[in-house]
Amino acid sequence: MNLIEFFTSFPEMSAESLRLFKKSVDGAYRNFSAKYGDAIEAVFDPVLYFLVWFEKLLHNSPWPLVIFALLGLVYLGSRSIYLTIGSLFAFLFIGYFGMWDDTMSTVSIIGVCTALTIGFGIPVGILMSGSDRARAMITPILDVMQTMPSFVYLIPVVMLLGIGKIPGLLAVIIYAIPPVIRLTDLGIREVNKEVLEAADAFGANRMQKLFRVQLPLALPTIFAGINQTIMMALAMVVIASMIGVKGLGQPVLKAITNQYFTMGLLNGLAIVALAIIFDRVSQSYGKRMQQHRAGANE
Amino acid sequence: MSEIKIKIENLYKIFGPRARQYTNKVKGGIDKDELLAKYNHVLGLDDINLDIKEQSIQVVMGLSGSGKSTLIRHINRLIEPTEGTVLVDGEDITKLNKADLLEFRRNKTGMVFQRFALFPHHNILDNVQFGLSIKNLDKSESKDKAMYWIEKVGLTGFENKFPNQLSGGMQQRVGLARALAIDPDILLMDEAFSALDPLIRTDMQDQLLDLQKNLKKTIIFITHDLDEALRLGDRIAILNGGKLVQDGIAEEILLNPADDYVSNFVKDVNRIKVLKIGSIMNADGNKNESNPSVMIDESIENCLPAMLESESGLNVVDSEKNFVGVISKNNIAEILRKSKD
Incomplete structure (x- = not known):
């Protein structure tokens, strides 16, 4: 009789112990954040200052100047006059429909996120490529970062740091950093073994091998990772707006809750336009870095 | 007459996680096939003793899997020996620490690879300069040296091209220039001409012999092609299953082959010509x-x-x-x- 009961209903822990378990973990974390929240927040202060400064710079500079600077970057990155003209129309459209300030906020947070993910992700990728043990340890963490629903890790981040730019920035980085780490690791591991042996034979040390052979040859792959990272960061804009990040995500959120179709569509299109510009620029920049693969028929 | 430049003594190499445990088994007479079947370890080199004279071309030949590429990589220690010594100018390079080994590779040895192994992201000039830039040589000096060697191998005008824009023969000239640019005493050539078609190969052999007249490097040349060996080698060493079966001048190998393996190897050679x-x-x-x-x-x-x-x-x-x-x-x-x- 007991046996049948065992097979039909899962032998779960009692509701009382489960409640106690959740309560104690929550309590411990709350104590932790009360104790160390300020200290941890202070760590991110420089990032916050920079982010605020950058956003203000974009907001307060005359818009034609900002457009000119952005188009300059687009042209330098892509060397394509068509993309530059297309970007000009996209920015004019955004400004004309009253989305200029939100767009600048989004550009600033995406810009800072990209810089941070590159600055943090590439060294981690290099570390992973150099040691199978590091790779075995980091890979599952990346899997969790990519598959854990973002709302779930938003809870502890908000508990710890409250609502605002920094938690939003962290949420975006957690979601967007895995591709650049994975593809840096892959790119370095894919470097031809014979070429590496040649570098060894000429007495190159580890750093010389890394900076003169491995990284340059892995660069196209790394750039594919950076491109993915930027795209994923843009995709997080709406979710980040839920915890107080200013930008194009907020009007989209507002549109969802109030069923403002046109408002949602316009801001959504602005995000798409930014995504296309970022994508094309970073892709063609990455492509230009592999000129040596152009082939013999030049 | 001339001095011994490289002296290889009792060199063993066994590939596998517990290599050291099996050296005694190999010394006891176990052969390559048996070691693999019984203990799952690969015998790379089995008690190699070889003296290489200064300024000579020493050819090492054998079929694939005979250990010739393994042997050449012990001379600049790209492969660590399991047991034995490799003396270069009397110094045991198997005992060098990391920093000294890098210095040794930067100054004493140049290597040319079967599949060229050029740096695809560098142009020809930077490829030839690679060894010099690793040594942090002054930029203009290193460029002058590189241009000199580019000219020597007949590639003037190609210095701004990338490797994949060049034919196989030209790429290997770059490989040769890259190795010579650091002015090494020892030139290690691992099947350097095997990937080239026959006409280009003969061309490159001529060029190497021509260069050697003035350079007088100590050259270790790996090949599986007997005609190439006879053409280039002052001495020819023949490996079989990781063992050195014979080492001698061309005539000795042709007239007095040490065993069936060697006589099989040389049976089709045109003696009248050689x-x-x-x-x-x-x-x-x-x-x-x-x-x-x-x-x-x-x-x-x-x-x-x-x-x-x-x-x-x-x-x-x-x-x-x-x-x-x-x-x-x-x-x-x-x-x-x-x-x-």
Whole structure:
């Protein structure tokens, strides 16, 4: 009789112990954040200052100047006059429909996120490529970062740091950093073994091998990772707006809750336009870095 | 006459996680196949002893899997030996620490690879400069040196091209220039010409011999091609299953093969073309004033016409025109008969 009961209903822990378990973990974390929240927040202060400064710079500079600077970057990155003209129309459209300030906020947070993910992700990728043990340890963490629903890790981040730019920035980085780490690791591991042996034979040390052979040859792959990272960061804009990040995500959120179709569509299109510009620029920049693969028929 | 540059002594290499445990088994006479079947370890080199003379071309040959590429990588320690020593200029390089090993590779050895292994992201100039830039040499000095070697191998005008814009033969010239640019004493060539088509290969062999006349490097040349070995090698070492089965000059290998493996290897060689008069002449013969003379280091092939015209043979002279022996049709017939057996 007991046996049948065992097979039909899962032998779960009692509701009382489960409640106690959740309560104690929550309590411990709350104590932790009360104790160390300020200290941890202070760590991110420089990032916050920079982010605020950058956003203000974009907001307060005359818009034609900002457009000119952005188009300059687009042209330098892509060397394509068509993309530059297309970007000009996209920015004019955004400004004309009253989305200029939100767009600048989004550009600033995406810009800072990209810089941070590159600055943090590439060294981690290099570390992973150099040691199978590091790779075995980091890979599952990346899997969790990519598959854990973002709302779930938003809870502890908000508990710890409250609502605002920094938690939003962290949420975006957690979601967007895995591709650049994975593809840096892959790119370095894919470097031809014979070429590496040649570098060894000429007495190159580890750093010389890394900076003169491995990284340059892995660069196209790394750039594919950076491109993915930027795209994923843009995709997080709406979710980040839920915890107080200013930008194009907020009007989209507002549109969802109030069923403002046109408002949602316009801001959504602005995000798409930014995504296309970022994508094309970073892709063609990455492509230009592999000129040596152009082939013999030049 | 010339000094020993590289001395390899009792060198063993076993590939596998517990290599050291099995060296005694190998010394006890276990062979490559048995080691693999019983203990799942691969025998790379089995008690190699080889002296390489300064300024000579030492060819190492064998079929694939015979350990020749493993052996050459012990000379700049790209592969760590399981046991044994490799002395270069009397210094045991298997004992060098990390920093000294890098210095050794930067200054003493240049290496040329079978599949070129050029840096695809560098142009030809930067490829040739690679070894110099690793040494942090002054930029203009390193450029001058690189340009000198680019010119020497006949690639002037290509210095701004990328490797994949060049043909295989040209790429290997870059490989050769890259190795020579650091002015090493020792040039390691791992099947350097094997990936090239036959005409280009002969071309490159000529170029190497030509360069060697002035350079006088100690060259270790790996090949599986006997014709190439005979053409280039001052001495030829033959490996089989990680063992050194014979080391000698071309004539010794052809006339006195050490075992069946070597005689199999050399059975199709055109002896008339390769052998020199000196190795088959009769040194006790008497000079016949009416007969024409041939040089002692001439190939048999080159004196065949004179031989066929003469009734009683030819006089052999050395480079100072001193009489050293005679050669007759019988000497040649004997060689040809031997090679038929």
